[in-house]
Amino acid sequence: MANNKILFVTSEAYPLIKTGGLGDVAGSLPVALKAQRNDIRIIMPAYRDAMRKAEKLGFASFHMEGVPETVRLLEGRLPGTTVKLLLVDSPVHFDRPGGPYAAPDGHDWGDNAERFATFARVVSAVALNKAGLDWQPDIVHCNDWQSGLVPALLSQHPNRPATIFTIHNLAYHGHFDSSKFQSLHLPHFLWGMQGLEFHHGLSFIKGGLVFADMINTVSPTYAEEIRTPHFGYGLDGLLNHRADRLVGILNGVDYKQWNPANDLYLKHHFDSHKLDGKAKNKDELQKQFGLSQQADTPLLGLVGRLVEQKGIDLVLDIIPQLMELDVQLVVLGTGAKTFQAKLEAAAAKYPQQIAVHIGFSEAMAHQIEAGADMFLMPSRFEPCGLNQIYSLCYGTVPIVRHTGGLADTVIDANEENIKLGQASGFHFEHASAHELLPACQRAISTYRQQPKLWKKIITTGMKQDFSWKQSAKHYLELYQTAQQLRGKHS
Numbered sequence: 001m002a003n004n005k006i007l008f009v010t011s012e013a014y015p016l017i018k019t020g021g022l023g024d025v026a027g028s029l030p031v032a033l034k035a036q037r038n039d040i041r042i043i044m045p046a047y048r049d050a051m052r053k054a055e056k057l058g059f060a061s062f063h064m065e066g067v068p069e070t071v072r073l074l075e076g077r078l079p080g081t082t083v084k085l086l087l088v089d090s091p092v093h094f095d096r097p098g099g100p101y102a103a104p105d106g107h108d109w110g111d112n113a114e115r116f117a118t119f120a121r122v123v124s125a126v127a128l129n130k131a132g133l134d135w136q137p138d139i140v141h142c143n144d145w146q147s148g149l150v151p152a153l154l155s156q157h158p159n160r161p162a163t164i165f166t167i168h169n170l171a172y173h174g175h176f177d178s179s180k181f182q183s184l185h186l187p188h189f190l191w192g193m194q195g196l197e198f199h200h201g202l203s204f205i206k207g208g209l210v211f212a213d214m215i216n217t218v219s220p221t222y223a224e225e226i227r228t229p230h231f232g233y234g235l236d237g238l239l240n241h242r243a244d245r246l247v248g249i250l251n252g253v254d255y256k257q258w259n260p261a262n263d264l265y266l267k268h269h270f271d272s273h274k275l276d277g278k279a280k281n282k283d284e285l286q287k288q289f290g291l292s293q294q295a296d297t298p299l300l301g302l303v304g305r306l307v308e309q310k311g312i313d314l315v316l317d318i319i320p321q322l323m324e325l326d327v328q329l330v331v332l333g334t335g336a337k338t339f340q341a342k343l344e345a346a347a348a349k350y351p352q353q354i355a356v357h358i359g360f361s362e363a364m365a366h367q368i369e370a371g372a373d374m375f376l377m378p379s380r381f382e383p384c385g386l387n388q389i390y391s392l393c394y395g396t397v398p399i400v401r402h403t404g405g406l407a408d409t410v411i412d413a414n415e416e417n418i419k420l421g422q423a424s425g426f427h428f429e430h431a432s433a434h435e436l437l438p439a440c441q442r443a444i445s446t447y448r449q450q451p452k453l454w455k456k457i458i459t460t461g462m463k464q465d466f467s468w469k470q471s472a473k474h475y476l477e478l479y480q481t482a483q484q485l486r487g488k489h490s
């Protein structure tokens with residue numbers, strides 16, 4: 001079985017570069033696929049930071065068909081793994097300070113269309129074995145809009161590999177002015193509503209959604225949701241048209257990185273049988289963030305991109321009521337300036353109870369997951385969400401909105417689920433502060449008044465298996481289907 005040749009196309013991969021969950025997925029799913037005897041290579045832009053961190057980097061190729069001579073291909077290893085890594089080295093596009101998509105001032109790079117079109121051209125050359133590597137994949141697995149042009153560019157080639165497009169977040173389209181279509185010299189047949197055109201502009205994500213042989217998203221519930229106008233961002237019609245090619249596969253956890261029993265970022269380790277280390281991490285966290293060190297005060301954590309998707313405004317709306325409940329809140333995140341400012345103002349108003357760190361820190365993310373009692377994730381939509389899964393693994397009870405991957409991973413502590421011994425967190429239905437508050441109240445009163453039940457909820461979450469093994473198998477099935485349907489219209 002297995003033994004597929006897979007080219008995994010991504011714009012970020014932990015530990016080379018990461019802005020969110022895609023980085024985690026690209027840093028771990030390929031490892032799981034390799035463990036199931038597949039020949040997999042990750043291909044990613046050669047960002048300055050990624051070049052510094054990649055292992056055993058050497059030149060792989062200088063001349064690729066259809067690619068400017070200024071672009072080279074480097075080959076190395078994803079650090080800490082045996083997975084081969086290809087880096088697309090176009091210095092004018094990728095050798096700069098800042099993030100993969102945005103400049104240090106937070107604004108998107110003005111040449112993102114050129115950057116990711118160049119990336120897609122190189123990926124296509126590799127996919128067609130025209131990059132001098134003497135290797136042709138059977139499968140090209142693309143992720144999000146940054147690799148959306150790949151299935152489009154490959155679509156007309158008779159000997160092309162099968163293509164998969166994974167939607168990690170439908171809200172980000174890679175939408176550019178229509179003039180870019182000309183200036184990027186994209187083939188004419190790709191224009192139009194049956195192609196890359198979207199609201200008179202050029203949409204990179206449509207390249208994946210229209211042309212990939214199979215499409216998936218990262219949870220079964222989100223796969224259903226995106227076929228409705230509310231979650232579809234104008235693409236629900238297209239997704240319904242391709243419904244026979246769309247499936248949901250839940251993300252997994254890389255237990256080498258996220259395991260409270262041996263987490264490198266923690267001073268105290270613990271597991272579901274020995275929870276005292278968790279209390280010590282709470283104490284450390286309170287100390288580190290300058291909160292009063294009270295063992296019995298419920299401590300709520302939040303880590304994430306501070307954007308509308310994550311429902312940060314709902315949390316801000318209930319801060320006065322939460323503070324009256326005598327709880328503490330630790331927030332780590334970066335994102336919209338207004339959310340940052342409001343969170344910092346709240347921390348200034350309640351210095352004993354609220355601590356906010358604006359920035360990106362892998363260490364702090366782990367320490368909050370380990371030290372908090374509860375984790376807030378009131379997302380408006382959530383394709384999968386990894387933070388609530390990490391919370392479950394770390395005995396930090398998630399309070400989540402019933403949507404997408406949150407609904408698929410956290411089981412609400414209602415009477416029935418408690419009786420069944422399945423409850424692992426607290427749900428609320430609608431994206432409103434009026435519903436978030438009662439969910440928090442339920443969690444806080446369970447914590448205070450029913451310690452035995454609380455412990456059961458914690459250990460139920462900790463005992464779940466979120467390893468990649470199962471999901472990797474589903475991806476292999478998806479690859480097989482894509483190969484069978486390659487080039488057939490849906």
Ligand code: ADP
Nearest residue numbers: 020021304305333359360361362365385386387
């Ligand atoms: P999304 O991909 O929508 O951002 P996920 O929950 O899938 O949401 O994944 C977020 C990932 O990014 C997690 O690994 C989380 O710990 C990490 N993360 C988000 N913001 C920060 C931050 N400010 N510092 C450190 N890690 C962060």
Ligand code: GLC
Nearest residue numbers: 021022168382383384385386
């Ligand atoms: C996206 C989604 C998140 C998902 C992650 C990895 O950024 O917002 O829900 O977990 O991708 O698939």
